[in-house]
Amino acid sequence: MPTVDPADFTRAMAHVPAPVTIVTTVDPSGRRWGFTASSFSSLSLDPTLVLVCPAKSASCHEAFVTADRFLVNVLAAGQAGVAAGFARSGTDKFAGSSMEPCELGLPGLPDATARLACALHDVLDGGDHSILVGRVQQVSVGGADPLVYYNRLFTRPAGSPALAAPA
Ligand SMILES: Cc1cc2nc3c(=O)[nH]c(=O)nc-3n(C[C@H](O)[C@H](O)[C@H](O)COP(=O)(O)O)c2cc1C
Secondary structure, eight states, X not given: OOOOOHHHHHHHHTTSOEEOEXXXXXXXXXXXXXXXXXOOEEEETTTTEEEEXXXXXXXXXXXXXXXXXXXXXXXXXXXXXXXXXXXOTTSOTTTTSOOEEOGGGOEEOTTOSEEEEEEEEEEEEETTEEEEEEEEEEEEEOOOXXXXXXXXXXXXXXXXXXXOOOO
């Protein structure tokens, strides 16, 4: 089986525009956990499932794989600063953030462009990441332009007109 150089893999994946989310949960002791994640995707309509993938090396990994629920904050274009903050390990990510209790009582950003509150449905193995499958229980839609991660930079969707598919 051929293998690819990880640097080539990440160079290729840099060309895949990705959403920017902050996923949060609260552990049984009441401690809040959160991390910036681009590995967020819709998975199923019936039932309504999404997935997001925390690294097994992340300090929040244990809290998420044992959580009963989590909240996905889909960031708006103006929220690159908070995305960078929640990607910084070893800091109090919640200090100075505008997180407040939202759906299911979980920490959320009032100005997120969407929030999806999930019950943990399954945890699957994904190499050096785990795959959290969430059953969506509540949504909130703000509707601002989303923040996008592309070519290793935060950006926003280009404002050009939608393209028609060729006939
Ligand atoms: C744009 C962006 C997307 C990221 N996506 C993911 C992701 O999908 N999964 C992940 O484990 N880490 C991702 N990270 C890195 C984590 O946010 C970072 O390692 C996290 O803060 C580690 O959690 P910890 O502080 O609990 O160790 C991303 C970072 C950035 C800047």
